[in-house]
Amino acid sequence: MAHLIPNFERSVGLSAEDGGAIEQLRAAPTVDAPARSDIVREGDAPMAARLVLSGLACRYKDLPDGRRQIVGFFLPGDFCDLNVSLLRRMDHSIGAITQVRYLAIPPEQLHGLAEQRPRMAQALLRHELVAASIQREWLLNVGQRTARERVAHLLVELFVRLRAANLARGDTCDFPLTQTDLADATGITSVHVNRTLQELRRDGLIELASRKLRILDIERLKRLAMFNPNYLHLAHDGHAPDGES
């Protein structure tokens, strides 16, 4: 587990001197959620912020008749619902795709941490801003791109994020999403996701089988998806604290 917290540090832009903050976080209880279980349901009262240590989770919303939209994925190092104690009811659900291990951080601990360590608070806020930016790109994806472009874009995004989290090796990464998951995330049918994936395979862009994704031609895939990495804000280039560039 030790290697997973650094993953969070990087994603959040903390340097080693903030290690003490990390130590405090590790005091929070670790929880395991089985694959395909719900971690939080819409309508619940928010109980804790969650820091994903391992596994893949998603945030989703559904309609009374069963239609379901995945609105985001949580990779190891990602926070769910950081500031959730400011709102009374959850407006979305969180589900585990694979088995998920996470830290359940009580609101008081989070508040205390934020007050003691302003840079930590800033880093957490930044993390939320990036999440909101990704949400916007998804809306563009679902609203404007064709099925091919949508699937390609999602694959590229996940691959880039997994690589940034050190969870890819070369051009390959684990890929636990089913085609139904991809369908719910892109707003197309699982049947059509299947045909779209076959096209991408036929065009020599990807390999995808038995939960492994291999990107054969990332440049062509990015062009097809009109992928502009800016929205991920991967470079930590905001206000560099204390003048260190």
Place this chain on the structure above:
Amino acid sequence: MAHLIPNFERSVGLSAEDGGAIEQLRAAPTVDAPARSDIVREGDAPMAARLVLSGLACRYKDLPDGRRQIVGFFLPGDFCDLNVSLLRRMDHSIGAITQVRYLAIPPEQLHGLAEQRPRMAQALLRHELVAASIQREWLLNVGQRTARERVAHLLVELFVRLRAANLARGDTCDFPLTQTDLADATGITSVHVNRTLQELRRDGLIELASRKLRILDIERLKRLAMFNPNYLHLAHDGHAPDGES
């Protein structure tokens, strides 16, 4: 203009005792943007947070080939890009639908305010969380609902938000959006928006003409749209400050 800042206070959940903070905000320069102009372009370095005083603005993203997705609307009292100084480049654009008057608040002023007045900081954070929640509902809207449902949902949301901002009279409100705007916000074609609006009119649900919207049957419209108001978090029911309910 005096009546517009209270509109912001309510939307953000501040009580009268925070009036001093409001006064400080009014020190920021007021700017007018002409209708149909861009206020911020994707790729710009973020310069200031903006508090809309009057008019209607939107946040949008576009693709290299011209396709465009509106990802949110800013009503009077709404903040754009509150914490934008934490990210180096804008990942989206902001455009004025009508003429828009806003306060341009420099980052330093905002930071100072947040430090002096923790309740203000909390209120601003809450505002951002609600904006993120609305984004998620939009993704559900565009990803899962049919054209009829999408348009109905957007109309209900805008009406409810305008009413909450005291910008509706009875069942009627100003509605400056063109059918092209509605199309860009819902991910359908303007031609199809037109036909969809005609259906809603034929079914006795709305009247919409010459920039005026009238809701004839809000309950039926909500049912059609599967509108669940939770996501707007309109009741200020988070941490009630200092025990006042």
Place this chain on the structure above:
DNA sequence: CGTCTATTTGAGCCCCGTCAAAGGCGGTGG
């Protein structure tokens, strides 16, 4: 009263959804 933008209408068709069933694959137990 001309110009510009927004709305409306029509015809044709294609992308993607629906429904249904078959096949593959991993896990489990006998």
Place this chain on the structure above:
DNA sequence: CCACCGCCTTTGACGGGGCTCAAATAGACG
């Protein structure tokens, strides 16, 4: 080691919701 089971993937036929292209009409504004 095989048989079975559940889930996921794949395939086919068909239909329809929404897109495209194009042009006509209606309003807004000077």
